[in-house]
Amino acid sequence: MSKDQHTNPESTFEQCMKCTVCTVYCPVVAVNPDYPGPKQAGPDGERYRLKDPLFYDEALDLCLNCKRCEVACPSNVKIGDIIQAARLKYSTKKPKLRDYILANTDIMGGLATTMAPVVNFTLGLSPVKAVMDGVLGVDHHRTFPKYAGQKFETWFKRHAASKQAEFDKKVSYFHGCYANYNYPKLAKDLVKILNAAGYGVNLLEKEKCCGVALISNGFKDQAQSQAELNLSSIRKAVGRGEPVLTTSSTCTFTMRDEYEHILGLDNSDVRDSIMLATKFLYTLIDEGRISLAFKEDYKKRIAYHTPCHMEKLGWAIYSTSLLRMIPGVDFLMLDSQCCGIAGTYGFKKEHYQDSQKIGESLFRQIQDSNVDLVATDCETCKWQIEMSAGVTVENPISIIADALDVEATIKLNR
Amino acid sequence: MKFDTIIIGGGLSGLIAGIELSRKGQKCMIVSAGQSALHFFSGSLELCGLEDEPAKAMEQLPQSHPYRKIGLDTALTLAERVKPLFAEVGVNFKGNAERNHWRITPLGVLKRAWLTLDEYASVPSDGLMPWKKVALLNIDGFLDFHTSYIAAGLAERGVECVVKGISMPELERLRHNPTEMRSTNIAKTLTGELIGKLAARINEYAKDVDAVLMPAVVGLAGNADVVRLKEKVDRPLHFLATLPPSVPGIRLQMMLKRHFQKLGGVYMLGDTVREGVFEGDRLAGIMTVNHGDTCFKADNFILASGSFFSKGLVSDINGVREPVFGLDVDSLDERPQWYRKDMFEAQPYMSFGVATDVGFHPSRNGQPVENLYATGSVLSNCHPMKEGSGAGVAILTALHVADTILKNQ
Ligand SMILES: Cc1cc2nc3c(=O)[nH]c(=O)nc-3n(C[C@H](O)[C@H](O)[C@H](O)COP(=O)(O)OP(=O)(O)OC[C@H]3O[C@@H](n4cnc5c(N)ncnc54)[C@H](O)[C@@H]3O)c2cc1C
Ligand code: SF4
Ligand code: SF4
Secondary structure: OHHHHHHOOOHHHHHOOOOOOHHOHHHHHHHHHOOOOOOHHHHHHHHHHHHHHOOHHHHHHHHOOOOOHHOOOOOOOOOHHHHHHHHHHHOOOOOOOHHHHHHHHHHHHHHHHHHHHHHHHHHHHHHHHHHHHHHHHHHOOOOOOOOOOOOOHHHHHOHHHHHHHHOEEEEEEOOOHHHHHHHHHHHHHHHHHHHHHEEEEEEOOOOOOOOHHHHHHHOOOHHHHHHHHHOOOOOHHHHOOOEEOOOOOOOHHHHHHHHHHHHOOOOOOOHEEEHHHHHHEEEEEHHOOOOEEEOOOOOEEEEEOHHHHHHHHHHHHHHHHHHHOOEEEEEEEEOOOOOOOOOOHHHEHHHHHHHHHHHHHHHHHHHHOOOOOOEEOOOOHHHHHHHHHOEEEEEEEHHHHEEEEEHHHHOOOO | OEEEEEEHHHHHHHHHHHHHHHOOOEEEEEEEEOOOHHHHHOOOOOOOOOOOHHHHHHHHOOOHHHHHHHHHHHHHHHOOOHHHHHHHHOOOOEEEEEEEOEEOOOOOOOOEEEEEEEEEEOOOOOOOOOEEEEEEEEEEEOOOOOOOHHHHHOOOOOOOEEEEOOOHHHHHHHHHHHHHHHHHOOOOOOOOOOOHHHHHHHOOOOOOOOOOOOOOOOOOOHHHHHHHHHHHHHOOOOEOOOOEEEEEEHHHHHHHHHHHHHHHOEEEEOOOOEEEEEEOOOOEEEEEEOOOOEEEEEEEEEOOOHHHHHOOEEEOOOOOEEOOOOOOOOOOHHHHOOOOOOOOOOOHHHEEEEEOOOOOEEEEEOOOOOOOOHHHHHHHOOOHHHHHOOHHHHHHHHHHHHHHHHHHH
């Protein structure tokens, strides 16, 4: 079977056999009858749009880009890609200031980190939320992710970089905006695990936000230039023989698939080297090249939530297999369904209600399952679930780091 | 990553095999490219519909037929296990393998069936209609259910139909977008509190009838809504099949998958097996699109990738191929021989498929692959439409191969 069949969105809309299976699994159709649904918005609509761009329907804005339609389609139609490409090509709606703010996670992150206490405090105030809601259209129900006082990059340069030279084996790490600005602990946790397992960590020469929010908010040119910068740094790392690890399923998916499918950039030379740290770790353990030792007193009941882009990557098996390796973990797999946030989507006032309705049954399943923690590989799922189900959510990497017996692991991998 | 058995294709056949193997303690993985033919499920499983008695009907089948390879006696013994197996999954069927009963098609015609979902309308094997007068209801604006065909079909058999449409404000919302007024979207709306309201609307028309018949548009997430609705409707309520997508089929797919996962199975949806890694006459592992250079290894493999519809078989200028491993297929060389002009005749291409020996081992270039088996509609020499044997072949070959794998382990 040729690989091309799976990677070229343009060639796929004619493969549609009109079975409507995609529509069954679209989370938006389920809550909002104004959305035309994947079949209509994707392959069917594409036929019309090719005739005349006037057929473009602004309701395509309602698509979450979750790709659950693609996962379900028996004919390999790249429905989500067709819809995203159409939005970028035909939409005449100008992005708003709000969209700019939400999309530019790293510019905002850079500003906010320097003033973290002020920003965190301000974003939490109800008058500020009211202004954001009224003037900007950011829903006032949202709790904003907190900004850390010190970026991960700064911490790494000061406290970790020099130590990495001690290791023969090396990997590169694409931390992304979230681990850099909002939650450096995640990035530190990864460094801790890798170092214990005998791997040194390098940062990329330069990195920008992967661009997922730029794509979904209509800033294609900026997304493209950031993607090019990232790819060039990634190429240098891969050239040194280092795989490029990530801790966010969405960044991973964006750099592996959307760069090519939506932005039209050729990433085929490095695509296989970009991977989630959980895939990297699991593969090394499976091949007997490293071992992890865990604390005897770590005991937790943990449920795993599969983010949409993780479902699309098909990689949940690596994260869940790692979690199941921890002796003290009582593991539960949640039904794979969208939590409703879809990056910046759920932050927008016009989508807030749909967003919460989409996630409702997931939140209920979590609340009924009596777990200590939910594990998931996506930061926006974390915000949504913590806010809506009231349970702490951690990245599997942080859970492994917490459960890890560092001294014993270092001994095992010497 | 290493498993006891890896199954390619997560439709009816792959899931039954996976459940049976997992129940007996095997570590299994299913990889499935997309959703399966169950999304088109009529509500009835067919075993062999050529005659009233499946055992007799099966005797008409050629020696090369999958049932013959299993052995007719063994096949009928396996059939006995199916109802209890589904009950364990949480889905109840009526019917038996001694005598077919009749299902009612969306066109109002009767067709022979082996097992029909409990909540569905069916006609006993003697063909005598169980009702004199029924209320035949539809949801207003729902285009995938044609009461006129069904009413005509029932009238021919002496059943009087009172045809009514139901509208509810909650359903009116769906009509904004007529293309999305689908069985599954209706079922997503008709749940929870609305079940009571729906029952009240149905009861307005259910006064002096023997039964109420309505399209299967309830119970996408599980059986609970169906049970509650039946309780609240004053008369016996039975569902009829709609045009696809099939609400009960999707529920069945979901419940089978959940059961398989509960037994410890790994189910990977949306990933396509690209190729196999062979060591001599054995398949050592498989490579998938999503997992790049990761090789998934197992002692045994089952190919349950379906027919043309699911891309288990593909056809092009050069003929019919099995695209994953390039297995030998049974087909006809000359393209014009593939079809019959009359659309309603049995089409030869439908019996094309992967060639296997009596133990269901496919071969490559004439050489059988020891630890690979094929099951379900990817197999050759059965004709699901003509014989009325689709689900039977999918389920019985899966159970038979699972038994073989367990016996040899
Ligand atoms: C439209 C339709 C309606 C039917 N309705 C009925 C009915 O009501 N009653 C009845 O008795 N029979 C029915 N049949 C007959 C049907 O064939 C069987 O009932 C049965 O569902 C077939 O199951 P299966 O598992 O063999 O194949 P499928 O259900 O086709 O499943 C095959 C699976 O394999 C996956 N796959 C294919 N290639 C790959 C790959 N390379 N890698 C990974 N995965 C792959 C596909 O995505 C698919 O999910 C129907 C058949 C069709 C086509
Ligand atoms: S699931 Fe795929 S083939 Fe079926 S209607 Fe949707 S896009 Fe078309
Ligand atoms: S990507 Fe998600 S939201 Fe968009 S059409 Fe597909 S299933 Fe629906």
